[in-house]
Amino acid sequence: MKLNDLGCNPKIEEIIKSEQYANFEVGRVVREHKERYFVSLQDGDFEAEITGNLRFSAKSNADFPAVGDWVACVLFDNQLAIIQSILPRKSLLERQAVGKHGESQIIAANVDEGLIVQSADHNFNINRLERYMTICYSAGIDVTLVLTKLDLISKTDFDDILHQLNERGISISIFPISNVSKQGYSDLMTYMRKGKSYCVIGSSSVGKSTLINNLMGYEHLKTSATSESNLKGRHTTSHRELIVLDNGGILIDTPGMRELGITENPEALSMTFNAISELAQECKFSDCSHTNESGCAILFAVENGDIDSASYDNYMKMQREQEHFQRSVADKRKHDKEFGKMIKSVMKERKKNRF
Structure with a gap:
């Protein structure tokens, strides 16, 4: 697969051709699962690891590669790609790390637009939609609402959803689709542009995997049935993955998110509200x-x-x-600053006593 198919544009090409990256293979992270990476380079896809220097110099999660990142690599034995550094990012989609105060969790990098997926039946929730909008705006990316399971509601119910959005002052692009009749898929495919990266985000059971399978034209992702007792589906995506569609659009699939904490960009709230x-x-x-x-x-x-x-x-x-x-x-x-000062003080004292 050529780098242009992965979303490489003139700005990225200029960075790749710079002296800093002249001796490296540059590609894009296409899959991540439990600190295991897969990188798509000009010569194919390779399993990848990060260098020890990159690991130990990282100050936060944002310093590690994420799906969508462009990375500079060295090939080892033509089988394993060693990630040396991350190229400058256009955008970084993140949320609060669950259960970790003051830390962020990276969702995806270099995203052009967030496809917020909600189902039109029991899952539709405007409060949650506003949260997804805010984290997207925090990353400086546009948002689009994909409303799935249109076949499960009446026209009156659909009109009520539009009325609710209007009452809340939410004016974003909306694509209502049916995974059964495939209604709305043609419009969504036409909307997506070649070389643009779209991150598919939403909670569990909204039909994200089915959406991606239908956009691809075959079953690439595993899906699971929705429980009739509580109308909640099981997690079907356990990792993040970048997928290139036949029309050239690029999808980044993410696991369902039950918790969506807001980070520290105040301008994003202003854009949502x-x-x-x-x-x-x-x-x-x-x-x-x-x-x-x-x-x-x-x-x-x-x-x-x-x-x-x-x-x-x-x-x-x-x-x-x-x-x-x-x-x-x-x-x-x-705390980190004070701890750093303490370490320096201890090392200085040890050095002093040594002589």
Whole structure:
């Protein structure tokens, strides 16, 4: 597979041709599972490992390769690719690491657009949609909603979903599809562009694997039946993988995410909740918390019905979550800095006593 098929563009080509990468094989990470990597190079796909230097110099998860990354490699015995470094990234899609305060988990790198997948029946949840939108905007990428299982709802139900989105002020591209009749697939395929990378994100049981299989035209990913008792499917994707479609569009599949913590980009919340963000400029106090202050334009709009109360509640919840994450990051950096100073002090004292 040629690098152009993997999304290589003039900017990446310019980086590859630079003196810094002249002696390396450059390719894209196409699969990752439990710190095992597979890289697609000009001469084929290779299992890959990272160098010890890259591992030990990493300060956070963001310093490790992720699916979608362009990496510089050295081939060992023409069988194993040793990843030496990561090329500059266009975007980095991430969320809060589950159970780890102040740390992020990388979802994918160099993504152009997030395909947020929700099913039109029991799974549809606007609060969750706003969360997915926010993490995408944090990465500086566009978003599109793919609404699956259209065959399981009536036209009235579908119109109600559109009404809910309108009430919340959400105006993004929507592709309603049916995995049974294949309705909507042609429009989605036409929408996806050659060389563009689309990250498929959503919770379990929304039909992500079936969506990708249908886009590919054959069963590439394993799917599992949905439980009739609780309407929840089992995890069918256990790793992240980059897939090139026949039309040249590039999909990055991800495991279903039950928890989706917001990281520290405040501008992303403003983009998701644009109406609320604009009203905040009209508050009487510049440091308004939008909770109980007199002269709060947002609270006034909520009381008058100009801002949906559920949207306001979700906004405030994510804002508190974001502030907590920022404090956790600051505390972690402070702790690491103090620990580093202590190590330097100990080493200095040992060196002094040695003489």
